[in-house]
Amino acid sequence: MVAVFGAAVGYYAAVDGRLYVRGGTPLLWALAALALVFAFSTALSFFTSIWGATGRDMRFTLGQLLSVWYLRVTAWRARRTYGHDSKSRKKPRSPRLHLRT
Secondary structure: OHHHHHHHHHHHHHHHOOOOOOOOHHHHHHHHHHHHHHHHHHHHHHHHHHHHHHOOOHHHHHHHHHHHHHHHHHHHHHHHHHOOOOOOOOOOOOOOOOOOO
């Protein structure tokens, strides 16, 4: 992608005789952001490569993902039922509707 950008800048500089990219601080910030995106993507790929090595078979991968999902849903339901404060224990809501007459 950087090569395509460089080729486009070089082409327009040769054809129009004008450089459309301004230098200075914004360009340095953009290059720093590009380096951070590359570093983050590399770190994320290194982190998930363990899952790729141990979970080549879908059975193992699905077991790992569902175990994390089970813990997340259980925590979400407990928070929804009992609230954020662990001291205030409310009764779980009844699923039935109580109609007043």
